[in-house]
Structures are given as structure tokens and as C-alpha cells.
Amino acid sequence: MQRRRLLGWGGAAVLAAVLAGAGAASLRPAIRRGLLTADGQVLVNALGQAILQGSLPEDNPAVALALTGLQKRFEELVQALPAHTQSDIEEMLVALNHPAGCRALMGHSIDWATASPQQVQTALTDMQKSDWSLRRQAYLALHDLIGGAYFAAPQTWASLGYPGPVAV
Amino acid sequence: MTIQGINLTSSVQDPILEGLKRGWKVWGGSHGPVPDLITCDVAIVGSGAGAGVTAEILVRAGLDVVMIEEGPLRSSSNFRQRESEAYPQLYQESAARKTADKSINILQGRCVGGSTTVNWTSSFRTPAGTLTYWAEHFGLKDWQVDALSPYFDQAERRLQIGPWLTPPNENNDLLRRGAARLGIPAASIARNVKGCWNLGSCGMGCPTNAKQSMLVTTIPAALDAGARLLVQTRADRFTFSGGKAAALLVHEVNQAGALVNVARKAIKIVAKHYVLSAGAINSPAVLLRSHAPDPHGRLGQRTFLHPVVMAAAVMPQTVAGWQGAPQTIYTDHFLETQPIDGPMGYKLEAPPLHPLIFASTVPGFGASQAALLRQFPHTHVLLALLRDGFHEQSAGGEVRLRSDGSPVLDYPLNAFVMEGARRALLSMAEIQFAAGAKQVLPIHELARPYDTWGEAREGILALDMQPLWTKVVSAHVMGGCGMAADPQLGVIRPNGQHWQIDNLSVHDGSMFPTSIGANPQLSIYGMVNRLAQDLCRRLTGSSAAWA
Numbered sequence: 112m113q114r115r116r117l118l119g120w121g122g123a124a125v126l127a128a129v130l131a132g133a134g135a136a137s138l139r140p141a142i143r144r145g146l147l148t149a150d151g152q153v154l155v156n157a158l159g160q161a162i163l164q165g166s167l168p169e170d171n172p173a174v175a176l177a178l179t180g181l182q183k184r185f186e187e188l189v190q191a192l193p194a195h196t197q198s199d200i201e202e203m204l205v206a207l208n209h210p211a212g213c214r215a216l217m218g219h220s221i222d223w224a225t226a227s228p229q230q231v232q233t234a235l236t237d238m239q240k241s242d243w244s245l246r247r248q249a250y251l252a253l254h255d256l257i258g259g260a261y262f263a264a265p266q267t268w269a270s271l272g273y274p275g276p277v278a279v
Numbered sequence: 280m281t282i283q284g285i286n287l288t289s290s291v292q293d294p295i296l297e298g299l300k301r302g303w304k305v306w307g308g309s310h311g312p313v314p315d316l317i318t319c320d321v322a323i324v325g326s327g328a329g330a331g332v333t334a335e336i337l338v339r340a341g342l343d344v345v346m347i348e349e350g351p352l353r354s355s356s357n358f359r360q361r362e363s364e365a366y367p368q369l370y371q372e373s374a375a376r377k378t379a380d381k382s383i384n385i386l387q388g389r390c391v392g393g394s395t396t397v398n399w400t401s402s403f404r405t406p407a408g409t410l411t412y413w414a415e416h417f418g419l420k421d422w423q424v425d426a427l428s429p430y431f432d433q434a435e436r437r438l439q440i441g442p443w444l445t446p447p448n449e450n451n452d453l454l455r456r457g458a459a460r461l462g463i464p465a466a467s468i469a470r471n472v473k474g475c476w477n478l479g480s481c482g483m484g485c486p487t488n489a490k491q492s493m494l495v496t497t498i499p500a501a502l503d504a505g506a507r508l509l510v511q512t513r514a515d516r517f518t519f520s521g522g523k524a525a526a527l528l529v530h531e532v533n534q535a536g537a538l539v540n541v542a543r544k545a546i547k548i549v550a551k552h553y554v555l556s557a558g559a560i561n562s563p564a565v566l567l568r569s570h571a572p573d574p575h576g577r578l579g580q581r582t583f584l585h586p587v588v589m590a591a592a593v594m595p596q597t598v599a600g601w602q603g604a605p606q607t608i609y610t611d612h613f614l615e616t617q618p619i620d621g622p623m624g625y626k627l628e629a630p631p632l633h634p635l636i637f638a639s640t641v642p643g644f645g646a647s648q649a650a651l652l653r654q655f656p657h658t659h660v661l662l663a664l665l666r667d668g669f670h671e672q673s674a675g676g677e678v679r680l681r682s683d684g685s686p687v688l689d690y691p692l693n694a695f696v697m698e699g700a701r702r703a704l705l706s707m708a709e710i711q712f713a714a715g716a717k718q719v720l721p722i723h724e725l726a727r728p729y730d731t732w733g734e735a736r737e738g739i740l741a742l743d744m745q746p747l748w749t750k751v752v753s754a755h756v757m758g759g760c761g762m763a764a765d766p767q768l769g770v771i772r773p774n775g776q777h778w779q780i781d782n783l784s785v786h787d788g789s790m791f792p793t794s795i796g797a798n799p800q801l802s803i804y805g806m807v808n809r810l811a812q813d814l815c816r817r818l819t820g821s822s823a824a825w826a
Contacts, residue, residue, distance in 0.1 A: 165649025184363070191367035192375060193536045195685055232645050239643075239724055247724075247747040248381045255375070258638040263363035272656040273601065273634050276360035277478055279289050279486045 132211070141204035145190035145197065147182055150208050150223075155182050155257070157223045161231035162257045166270055177261075184260040200256070203249055216249050291487050294495055295354030303502040307531055308351055308511035313546050319345040319507070320818070322527055322550035324514040324565060327393020328803040329556035329787030331493030332434075332825065334501040336811040340823040344506040345548060346498070347529055349513045349536070349561075350390035354494065358484030362635040365483035367534065369397050371561075378676065379689040382746035383586060386754040387558055390484075391510060392494030394558065395800060398754070399481045399605040399631065400470040400490055402440045403797035404431050404805065408619045412669060417792045418764025419773055427805055430812075430825075434804035437826035438491040439473040448479070448603025451629045453594065453659045455608045457714030458627075465610040468628070471800070472604075479603050479631050514557060515545060515684070516569040523782045524553050552782045552818060555760070556807075559583075559789035563678040563759035564686035566770075572779040575767045578760065579678035582688055583794035584753035585664040588700045589630075589640065590707035591651075592659045592716035593728070599656055600632030606798075613663075613706055614796060620670050623699025625663040626797060627707065632660055640750065642724050651720070651728070661711060663703030665696065668758065668793030675794075678759050692751060697744040700751070704742075708735040722750040755799050760789040768792075775810035786810050 141151030159181045160167065160174075167177050189200055206212030210220050218241070219234040238250035261267055268275055299305065306313045321337050323330045326348040338344050353368055366374035371387040378385065388394035405427065413419040434440065447455065447467075458465040475489040488495045502508060513532045517524045528545035530538050555562040563579040571578065606628045614624040632655070641651045667673045676690030692700075704721040711719045712732040719735050720728040723742055729735035742749075762785075763769025766778040769792065775784040786807045788799050795802050808825050815823045 162644040163649075164644075165646040166652060187363075188367075188373070191373040191535055193372050193685065195681055195683060196372060196375065228645070235644060244380065244747055251381070251747060254642075254644060255639045258644075259635055262634045262638040265361075268634055271634050271637070271652055276480055277476075277602075279291055279360075279476070279478070 137209065138205050139208050140201065141208045142186075142189060142201055145186055147186055151204060152182055154204060154208060154223045155185050157221075157226055157231055158253055158257050159261065161228040161235060162254065163261055164228050164232070166261070166267070180264055180266070181257070181261050184263050185256060188256065188260050188263070200252070203252060216246060218246070289356055289486060291355050293354050293356045294488060294499055295352065296356060298499050298502055301503070304505070304507040305352060305502070305510060306507075307509045310352070310510060313509050313512055313529070313531055315544070315546055317345055317507070317546070317548045319343045319548070319550050321345070321552045321554060322347065322548045323554045323556055324527070324562070325393060325556035325558060325787065326391045326498055326508070327388060327493060327556060327558060327787065328395050328800055329807045330393070330554070331395070331497035331501075332804055332807045333554050333556060333786045333811040333814070334506055335497035336808070336815055336823050336825050337818070338501045338504040338506050340815045340819045340821060342815075342818060344501060345509065345550070346501070346506060347509045347512050347514050347527070347548070348391050349532060350388070350511065351534065352391045352508070352510045353484060355484070355486050355488050358480075358486040360478070360480040360483050360486055362483060362633050365397070366635070369484055379679070379687050380746060382692055382751060383584060383690055384752045385584070385688070385756060386752065387560070387756055391498060391508070392492045394754075395492035396484055396494045397482050398492075398800055400472055401606045401628070401798035402469040402471050402801040405802040406796050409793065409796050412619055413792055417762065417768055419762060419792070420764070421773060422806075427809065430808040431801065431805040433824065433826040434801060434808055438471045438496060438804065440469050440471045440801065443467055443470045443472075443604060443607050445475075445477055445604065447607045448600070449596070449598045450600040450603075450632070450659050451606070451608040453598070453714040454610070454627065454629045454661060454710065457710035458610050458612070460713040461710060463610055463612045463710070465608055468607050468609050470604065470607070475604060477603050479601050479605055481605055482631060482633070512546070514565050516565060517553065517571065517783070519569070519571070519780065522780065524780055525549070527553060552784070552814070554814070555783065555785045556787040558787055559756040559759045560678055560686050560688055562785055562787055562789040564680060566760070567678065567680050567686070568684055571777070573770070574779065577768070577770050580759070581668065581675045581761055581792065582678055582690070582759040583668045583675040583757045583791070584690060585755040585794050586667060586692065586696060586700070587662050587664055587752045587754070588703050588749060589660055589662045589722040589752075590704055590711060591641070591720045591722060592711035592714070593654045593718040594657050594659050594715060595717055597656050598659045600658060600660060605629070605631035613703070614666060619666070619796075622702075623665050623667065623670070623673065623696065624796070625665045625699060625703045625706070627661055627663055627710070630660055630662050632658060640722060642722060642726070642750065659711065659714070659716070661707040663700075663707060664755070665699045665703065666794055666796040667696065670695065675758055688756075692746040697749065700749055701739060701742065701744050704739045705736060708732065708739060724748045724750075755788075755794070757788045757791040757794050757799060760785045761792040762790045763792060774813050784810065784814055
């Protein structure tokens with residue numbers, strides 16, 4: 112990840128400086144050309160369990176299946192976006208995947224592999240309510256990406272009481 | 280055959296597939312590579328409201344027309360009423376286009392038919408007050424109600440625009456009932472439909488071809504008469520010579536908008552006349568990429584959105600906001616009770632509700648959001664379209680280019696706009712409680728559901744109305760190539776012709792010098808009808824009526 116690209120994300124200069132200080136070599140991509148890396152899958156799972164708590168199925172095998180579907184649809188959603196938006200998302204996720212970047216963006220350090228949904232929710236609440244517009248931008252992006260990817264699937268519609276479209 | 284409510288086969292005839300079988304001249308995407316050089320009488324950038332009307336009128340006069348559309352050609356066979364398919368295929372930036380600070384989400388079509396393929400059919404003539412303001416401030420004295428009336432008559436005939444006589448769905452009837460209890464007048468919205476099935480899926484492409492969009496009306500008519508259509512082909516820029524556009528350079532792009540072949544040179548289109556109908560944002564962007572003359576700094580300026588704020592109510596009864604024609608009732612009470620150039624007025628309507636967009640709109644996450652989402656069948660939503668562009672503190676936004684040449688709209692949500700947004704949230708909550716709401720949630724990150732009108736009033740008055748907390752969206756992008764009688768005030772002349780480039784016209788919503796103050800599709804149809812007839816006379820010496 113190049114510092115030049117990070118500066119391309121609206122208002123991300125401060126974040127770029129934090130990450131530049133951390134050293135570019137320590138940055139690990141979470142999504143590359145629209146496909147989640149192993150780190151990215153862990154990140155999306157953790158965000159999904161926090162954001163979708165109460166909407167995800169209740170039993171463990173069904174949750175695992177739902178999260179796998181979420182990852183796939185997350186990728187599809189990102190792949191359909193224009194290049195500049197894909198770059199924004201790549202930069203946001205690479206920042207979240209780095210301790211310094213995560214602190215800058217969420218105000219918390221999160222180990223995505225072990226974090227509880229409650230820990231992630233606490234960080235999301237701070238982003239949502241932050242006075243810093245960059246954090247609010249990132250919060251809204253995560254909210255829309257996770258919610259949009261999850262409820263794109265017809266299997267999730269029953270939880271909303273939505274019967275699906277009328278056949279034509 | 281259906282699976283989980285999804286139709287896999289449609290019983291409806293598909294006029295696009297039939298036209299392709301008849302030999303329509305379509306290139307790009309799956310229709311075959313676009314030739315390196317194309318010559319024609321008129322090249323039209325876009326295939327939406329402005330492009331469709333212009334193409335049909337010019338082709339009728341015998342002109343050789345080529346249309347260039349960035350999005351794909353999709354039709355009723357593809358329209359399966361699924362958001363996950365519709366947004367990436369039919370909308371600009373997969374329905375996630377945002378303003379520069381990401382505080383406003385913009386819905387614009389990007390497919391053959393443009394936004395007319397995915398809009399919600401609401402049809403209003405341009406309000407008289409808007410036209411009067413244009414005459415006073417932009418010198419458009421020939422653009423008044425009486426002068427435009429015949430052009431609107433023709434548009435309404437051609438596109439089957441008329442009263443919607445079916446009873447409104449519950450989501451809309453709640454607006455009617457709530458407003459009536461407060462003594463606020465509300466009325467029905469005319470729609471451009473023929474044999475509508477009342478499905479409620481207009482925003483995902485009409486699966487029954489009832490919506491009289493450009494996709495099923497003017498574009499097929501133009502193609503049947505010999506026009507050519509390039510799809511998945513992006514207009515990059517014009518080249519100029521001697522004060523005229525010499526060529527239009529275009530590229531083939533894929534579904535996500537990336538170049539299909541980065542090594543291929545630009546495709547060249549040489550025409551006698553060029554018409555930009557790519558929509559506000561994209562039309563000014565083509566001119567910006569072209570370094571078109573802009574001696575008075577007007578290009579891309581004064582771009583308007585009708586910024587929209589929303590309030591969601593939980594009703595005791597089932598609302599099923601996904602079912603039935605969307606936006607069939609409106610009230611202009613809050614536009615008409617104050618001066619057009621005073622504090623921002625707003626129009627209230629009731630939008631359709633579908634799961635993906637609903638989940639993205641409901642604020643919060645976790646258990647509290649899940650509880651709100653479970654109320655989906657009982658949820659009623661109102662939206663307020665804020666009328667922008669009529670006050671010195673409402674100058675709209677500016678279209679700029681990113682380093683990769685893609686456009687971005689910088690639209691500051693200043694205190695003037697947000698004061699209007701707060702009043703709109705108050706009006707909507709009051710109407711929703713009057714209609715019997717159990718709870719009302721203004722769509723704002725820091726709001727909570729309120730149980731009474733008094734509580735809501737107090738809560739909304741205390742909200743910090745900052746961007747990125749207040750949810751703001753838009754589906755009406757206007758301006759950026761404004762029309763004016765004085766070259767210092769606009770980009771195009773009152774006849775649609777560019778002030779500095781003789782053989783270039785702009786025929787789309789980017790010509791509006793302010794917002795319309797109503798859903799703009801019929802304004803585009805009617806005004807472009809007039810511009811296209813005028814252009815036809817200039818190019819051929821003979822007249823051609825539209826309908």
C-alpha cells in the first residue's frame with residue numbers, strides 16, 4: 112500500500128500519516144481486486160457478527176453458513192463498484208487491519224480474530240458518534256457494506272418479514 | 280416457475296429482445312465490438328430522458344443518429360425485481376455514488392433508458408414558480424407555462440402520463456390520511472404507465488414493460504427507424520477545432536465501468552452535431568475532461584440535488600411498503616406556504632421500501648437495529664425533497680474530476696440546507712403521528728424512535744443536524760450546464776446550444792438553472808421536446824413534432 116494512494120481517500124491525510132509512521136511494509140491487504148484475503152475474511156466475519164447481531168441465525172452451523180455467504184456477497188458488492196470506490200474500500204480495510212490504522216479509524220485497537228461482538232460494537236459506536244467526519248464516513252461505509260451484502264440474499268428476507276417479489 | 284418468490288421465467292413479451300431479433304444496430308458489451316470510427320449526423324451521449332426524446336424526434340426527420348450509453352442494454356427479461364441484481368446493472372456506481380464528503384448518496388440510472396428505466400414514475404410539469412424565477416434571474420423569458428404547455432401535452436400523450444386511478448398503497452395512503460387530519464392538502468401523482476401491474480418494483484426496472492420509460496418507447500422507435508446504439512461505451516471527451524466539436528472519443532467499458540481493453544485507442548465518433556444527454560454530473564464531466572471553453576466559470580457549477588431526508592414510522596397495521604405503486608400521493612404544502620427564495624421548502628412523498636435499501640437506511644447496528652428491521656412490514660416511510668437553488672445560501676454543488684477523470688460532486692450541506700432538513704423531519708413526524716404511528720424514527724444516526732409527537736418534536740429540535748449524522752440521499756441531479764439568456768450566467772443558450780461551441784447542445788437535467796421543486800422527469804421530457812424540435816429545424820430546415 113502506497114502512501115500516495117491513501118491520500119486519495121477523502122480526508123484520509125491524518126490516517127495516512129499514522130500508517131506511514133508505522134511503515135508500509137507492515138500493512139496487510141484485506142481485499143485485493145475484489146477478493147477478500149484470509150485477513151479480510153476474519154475482518155468481515157467480526158464486523159458481520161457485530162453489525163448483524165440479532166439478525167443472524169441463532170445456531171452455530173447456520174451462523175457459519177450465513178457468514179460465508181456474507182463474505183461472498185461482500186466481494187460481489189465490491190467488485191461491482193467503480194475503481195475509485197474499490198480503492199477507498201481497500202484503503203479503509205487495510206487501515207482497519209493494522210493496529211495503528213485501527214486506532215486512528217475506530218479509536219480502538221482490535222484483534223479481529225479474537226474480538227467479541229461487544230468489543231467491535233463499542234468501537235463502532237465511537238465511530239458513529241465521533242466528531243471526526245473521517246470516522247463517521249468509515250462507520251457508514253461499514254454499515255452499508257455489511258448490511259447491504261447480508262440482506263441482498265433472499266434467504267435473509269424472512270427475518271425481515273419480506274415475502275419476496277410477486278412472480279411475473 | 281418461482282424460487283423463494285423469484286420468478287425465473289417471465290410471461291411478459293420483451294420488446295428489446297424482439298427488436299434485437301429484428302436487426303437493431305447495437306454494439307458494445309455482448310452485442311459485439313464497437314467499430315474504431317463512426318460517422319453520423321448527430322451523436323447523442325446518453326440514452327435517458329433527454330437522449331430518448333431527442334433521438335426519436337431527430338430520427339423522424341431523417342437524420343442519422345448514434346446514441347452512446349455507458350451502461351448495459353437490459354430489459355424486462357432481466358428485471359427480476361432483485362435489488363442485488365438491479366443496483367450493479369442499472370445504476371451509476373452500483374447505486375453507491377456519493378458526494379465528495381460522502382454525506383449524500385445519489386441514485387442515478389446507468390443503463391439504456393437511463394434513470395427513466397429505474398425511476399418511480401412520478402410525473403409533474405415544471406412548477407410555475409420555478410419558471411418565473413428562471414425568467415427573473417436567468418433571462419429565460421420564453422420558458423413560461425403557456426409557452427411550454429404544448430410540449431408537455433405532447434410528452435404526456437407520447438408517454439401515457441396521466442392520473443393514477445388505482446387506490447394508493449398503504450404507505451402512500453398514510454401520507455394522505457395523516458396530512459388530511461392536520462388540514463394539509465395532499466393529491467395524487469400522475470404516472471407514466473400503461474397497464475401497470477401495481478407491483479412496486481419500478482426502481483429495479485419494470486418487469487412488465489408497463490412503465491413508459493425511454494427503454495420501451497423512444498429508444499425502440501429510434502432503433503426501428505435506423506438509429507444506432509452503442510452500449511457499455513463511455514464518452515470520454517470531445518476534440519475541438521475552429522470553435523466546433525470535431526470528434527467525440529469514447530471507450531468500451533465493463534459492468535463496473537473499467538476499460539475493456541486498456542491498450543485499444545479511443546473510438547472516434549465524427550458527427551455534424553453533438554448532443555450531451557448524459558445526465559447532470561456526467562454531462563458537465565465530459566465537458567470538463569474535454570477542457571471545453573468556460574470563460575465565465577459556469578461549467579459544473581450550480582448542481583442541485585433536491586437533498587432528501589426521511590422519517591420512518593412504525594404503524595399498528597401492516598404497511599408492506601414494497602407492495603403497490605410507489606409515490607402516488609404527495610403534498611406541496613411546505614413548498615407553497617413560503618416564498619420560493621426564502622427558507623428551503625420541501626415536497627413530501629412516500630417511497631417504495633425493499634430489503635437491501637431498507638437495511639442500509641435504518642441507522643445503527645446489532646440488536647437495536649435488528650429490532651427496527653423486524654418491523655419492516657409495519658414500517659411507513661416519508662421523504663422530503665428539499666427545493667435547492669433559489670436562495671443565495673443554496674448555490675448547490677460543483678462537479679469536479681478525480682485524478683482518473685471520473686466525476687465527483689462536491690455538495691456542501693450547509694446550515695441553510697440543514698435547517699430546512701430539520702423542519703422537514705418535524706413535518707414528517709407530525710404527519711406520521713397524525714396517521715396513527717406508534718413510533719417515529721427520524722433517519723439520523725443520533726436519533727431514537729419517539730413514541731409521541733411531543734417527544735419527537737423535542738428530540739428533532741435537539742438533533743445535531745450535521746452531515747454524516749443526518750441521512751441525506753438524492754435521486755434528482757440537476758444543473759451543472761445551466762441554461763441562461765446571458766453567457767455570463769450559463770453554459771448553454773435558451774435553445775440548448777452551448778454558448779461557445781456551435782455544434783454542441785445539452786439536452787438533459789443538467790440544463791436546469793435551479794432545481795425543479797418536483798420530480799424532474801417530465802420537466803426533462805417537455806423541455807427537451809422543445810429543444811429537439813428546434814434543433815431539428817436548424818439541422819434540416821423542416822419541423823418534426825414529437826407526438
